[in-house]
Each structure stands twice: as structure tokens, then as C-alpha cells.
Amino acid sequence: MIEFRDVHKYYGDYHALRGITATIRPGEFFSLLGPSGCGKTTLLRTIAGFEGISSGAVLIDGRDMAGVPANKRPTNMVFQSYAIFPHLSVAENVGFGLRRDTRSKEEKAKAVAEALEMVGLKGYGSRAAHALSGGQRQRVALARALILKPKVLLLDEPLSALDKKMREQMQVELIRLQRQVGITFILVTHDQEEALVMSDRIAVMFEGEIAQLADPETLYRRPNSRKVADFIGTMNFLPAKVLSESSDAVEIDAAGFGRIHIEASQVMGGATAEGATVGFRPETLTILYEGSAATDRESMATIEEVVYFGDMTYYDVRIDGTEAPVRISMRNVFGRPVLDRGARARVGWSPGALVLFR
Ligand SMILES: Nc1ncnc2c1ncn2[C@@H]1O[C@H](COP(=O)(O)OP(=O)(O)OP(=O)(O)O)[C@@H](O)[C@H]1O
Ligand SMILES: [Mg+2]
Known part of the structure; x- marks a missing residue:
């Protein structure tokens, strides 16, 4: 589904991605886990097409994405600081990506209602977006991404702004949602518990490299280095x-x-x-x-x-x-x-x- 072939990325002299090679399977809940600054967001952005790469290749469905702009890729991204438009209503926020869609007004309204229901915000459409809690805003950001029916949903620390209780609740809902819609989710997090709870597989990153890529149980029981062992649990x-x-x-x-x-x-x-x-x-x-x-x-x-x-x-x-x-x-x-x-x-x-x- 998504393949990284020896991907390198330089920002000037700074070597941010140092030979990433990995495959993400269709329908998988995949997480990029690592400390701040290790290159998680950068790697996610290379999938979305917001970031060019210095060498190597990123393939989606077997197709090399070199030169394919972000809006032509089958991906959608929920950003690290979820940007919703506070002056718009919830429904307007969710329907934002459909503004150039040729469907009728009624069909678009139906799609918005469906997306809202999916994230547990049924009936919230006419609410002003600024009158929502942090968790509700997060759901709006998710609904806005899901309504475009991407094949791959890229989530950059979508839950980090939430308190512990709300975060745990949203984790469970994200898992449920992913099973329901069946699309590939790629989650960036620096929270090891969150990665263990949610993922089919996890890539642990340090300093622009993948240190280990495995399912949660293998990572926990058989970490391949002391560094990985130290990062995941005690x-x-x-x-x-x-x-x-x-x-x-x-x-x-x-x-x-x-x-x-x-x-x-x-x-x-x-x-x-x-x-x-x-x-x-x-x-x-x-x-x-x-x-x-x-x-x-x-x-x-x-x-x-x-x-x-x-x-x-x-x-x-x-x-x-x-x-x-x-x-x-x-x-x-x-x-x-x-x-x-x-x-x-x-x-x-x-x-x-x-x-x-x-
Ligand atoms: N536009 C840029 N120009 C120069 N350096 C950058 C740029 N974007 C990121 N970097 C550097 O690349 C490295 C990786 O950044 P990235 O944002 O991918 O980290 P991250 O793993 O997402 O960290 P965090 O958990 O803090 O979000 C960092 O050292 C960062 O300072
Ligand atoms: Mg980041």
C-alpha cells in the first residue's frame, strides 16, 4: 500500500530522514513512535506530499509519488494542532473539503451528517465551532478528513491536546472508527502507551531512522535494542x-x-x-x-x-x-x-x- 524505499530528507545540512525503508499494509493501523524531533512529522508529510524527499522513493499502491502534488494523492491529514475554523459552524467545517464537489446541496448535507455521526457528533452540525470542547473539535477535524474518503488517513498527534480521560476515550473511538471504515490509518505519536493500545504495527524512530518495526507485543517482549526497550515501557x-x-x-x-x-x-x-x-x-x-x-x-x-x-x-x-x-x-x-x-x-x-x- 505505502512503501518507503531508502528515503532520505535533508533540511539544508540537517539530515532529518536517514534511509527509511518500510512497507505499510492496506487497512493497517500503523504508528510512528519516537521522541520529539526524530522525524515523525517529516515522514508523515512525505506521504501526504507536503514535503519533498532528497533521495529514495515513496510509493502508494505501487505508484511512485515523485512529482504528484498533495491534492492528487489518495491521502488526507489531520494536523498536529488541529486547525478548525472557529467562525464557521460544525457542518461548514466538516463540509469544507466538499466546496468544489459537484454533488447537490442535499447530497453534501447528507455526507456531512454521516461524517458527524461517524465521529459521535450527530446533531451538532449547526453549532458554532468555537463553542466546542477540545475533544469535540478533534472529532470535527476527523470528520472533515473522513468526508473526503481518503484511502489513507494521516494523523499527526491528533490527541495530544486532550486530557488523559478524553484521550483514552478518543483512542478507543479511533480504533472503532478505523475498523468501521477500513481505511489505512497512520498515526504519529510520542506516547508509547497510545501506540501500544492502538496499533497493528509500530515503527519506533530515533534520529531519522527506524530502530524497530513490529507489532506491539513483539516490541514490548522482544525489543531489539536497549534503546527501544527503554523507550517502550520500563x-x-x-x-x-x-x-x-x-x-x-x-x-x-x-x-x-x-x-x-x-x-x-x-x-x-x-x-x-x-x-x-x-x-x-x-x-x-x-x-x-x-x-x-x-x-x-x-x-x-x-x-x-x-x-x-x-x-x-x-x-x-x-x-x-x-x-x-x-x-x-x-x-x-x-x-x-x-x-x-x-x-x-x-x-x-x-x-x-x-x-x-x-
Ligand atoms: N522546515 C524545516 N526546516 C529545517 N528543519 C526542520 C524543518 N522541519 C523539521 N525540521 C527538523 O527536522 C527534525 C525532525 O522534525 P519533525 O517535525 O519531523 O519531528 P517530530 O518527530 O515530528 O517531532 P515532534 O514530536 O516534536 O513533533 C527536527 O530536528 C526539526 O527541527
Ligand atoms: Mg511532529
Whole structure:
């Protein structure tokens, strides 16, 4: 559907896109995720045709878009700061893109009503656009883009201006909307949770390059570098020593964990100068209580910090034999006490949940 072939983009001397190669599938909910300034908006704009590229190619449906102006591309974009016209009504805003359309007035009004219904604003057409909340304005911007029936909808941080509750609600609605209309959505966000929740696949970008492109679960469970692991959620790192290796496994010794057998599928690149490290998510370790289900392995630890979150408790624990504390997240269960700072605890874990960066 959309293909980037070794796309480079320079702004003067500044190398903003550094060899982007990727394919976005038809009907996919695809996200570009990365820190501020990594090139997300720039990449999105190369699809829309608002930005020329310095070398490489952008193809839509197999057709090279070089020289095809924005208004001739089957795309539509909802901008980072959603620009709606405050002096127009909601219906006039939504119908704005139809002003050169040759359909009758009645047909256009019907299309506007349909688009408004799609975004949950049925009956709002005659409202003044300035008399809307942030979330409602966002929906107007979406309806205005959808009414043109693009094959690809490009969304540049469309939810960033909304508060947390509204953002979560709109995330669910965007997913529903995308399933309903079946068009390709490409979302730019620097919010990793938002990307995980919404996307079929995510491209994680750093400094003009795609560091990893994968589905949310793979990105979370098998990040291909420490940098990606750090950007997506929380990951603990402990130093490891490689004892031996074969083509399908590595034996390591990690302080506090002892000898561990690591399958090749758990071995990633992207180590830092510190050398090999094992990484694990906070929920892959459990504090064992009397009667807890057995885990593959166990270590002893001291609880150094307790952060109570209602449904969850985060413990910073120091596993015996290690230097730095690691974070463990535990779901709170009725009748099970939250442990105190200073308490000793048994920590259960499984080698399969670890990732080795080397
Ligand atoms: N028109 C321009 N001229 C020169 N440099 C630009 C231009 N537009 C963007 N840049 C630079 O290119 C880099 C990527 O910008 P871009 O807007 O794509 O980042 P982004 O990932 O969308 O960031 P944010 O999350 O802050 O929106 C930045 O360093 C930016 O300063
Ligand atoms: Mg941007």
C-alpha cells in the first residue's frame, strides 16, 4: 500500500530522514513512535506530499509519488494542532473539503451528517465551532478528513491536546472508527502507551531512522535494542557475563540470577558500552508469598522502596548479589498484604521472560 524505499530528507545540512525503508499494509493501523524531533512529522508529510524527499522513493499502491502534488494523492491529514475554523459552524467545517464537489446541496448535507455521526457528533452540525470542547473539535477535524474518503488517513498527534480521560476515550473511538471504515490509518505519536493500545504495527524512530518495526507485543517482549526497550515501557537491566554460546542458545551468568540458559530468539543486539545485559519487564518477576504458584527459578531480595497505586504496587528490590535495585510490579490481590520497606522477599522468575542485549 505505502512503501518507503531508502528515503532520505535533508533540511539544508540537517539530515532529518536517514534511509527509511518500510512497507505499510492496506487497512493497517500503523504508528510512528519516537521522541520529539526524530522525524515523525517529516515522514508523515512525505506521504501526504507536503514535503519533498532528497533521495529514495515513496510509493502508494505501487505508484511512485515523485512529482504528484498533495491534492492528487489518495491521502488526507489531520494536523498536529488541529486547525478548525472557529467562525464557521460544525457542518461548514466538516463540509469544507466538499466546496468544489459537484454533488447537490442535499447530497453534501447528507455526507456531512454521516461524517458527524461517524465521529459521535450527530446533531451538532449547526453549532458554532468555537463553542466546542477540545475533544469535540478533534472529532470535527476527523470528520472533515473522513468526508473526503481518503484511502489513507494521516494523523499527526491528533490527541495530544486532550486530557488523559478524553484521550483514552478518543483512542478507543479511533480504533472503532478505523475498523468501521477500513481505511489505512497512520498515526504519529510520542506516547508509547497510545501506540501500544492502538496499533497493528509500530515503527519506533530515533534520529531519522527506524530502530524497530513490529507489532506491539513483539516490541514490548522482544525489543531489539536497549534503546527501544527503554523507550517502550520500563525495563530492568542487570549486567551479564556470557559463559558459552552455540547457534541456538547462550549460557550466561547474571549477578543475582546465577547461570541462565537463553534461547537465540531472546538474544538482541544494541548493547551499550557497558557490555552484555539481561533485560526484564517489571511484571515478569513476582514476589512469592506462602502458597504462590511455583516459578522456574527463585532469588532472594530485599525490598528497598514501595510505591502503592491502588490496583498495583511497585517494589524496588535489590536481588542478593546485585548492586542496583530493580523494579517489580505486582497486581494487588484482596487479602494479600503489601510488603514493607526493608522486608526480605523471595522473587520468582522464568528464564524465558528475559532478553539478552549484547
Ligand atoms: N522546515 C524545516 N526546516 C529545517 N528543519 C526542520 C524543518 N522541519 C523539521 N525540521 C527538523 O527536522 C527534525 C525532525 O522534525 P519533525 O517535525 O519531523 O519531528 P517530530 O518527530 O515530528 O517531532 P515532534 O514530536 O516534536 O513533533 C527536527 O530536528 C526539526 O527541527
Ligand atoms: Mg511532529
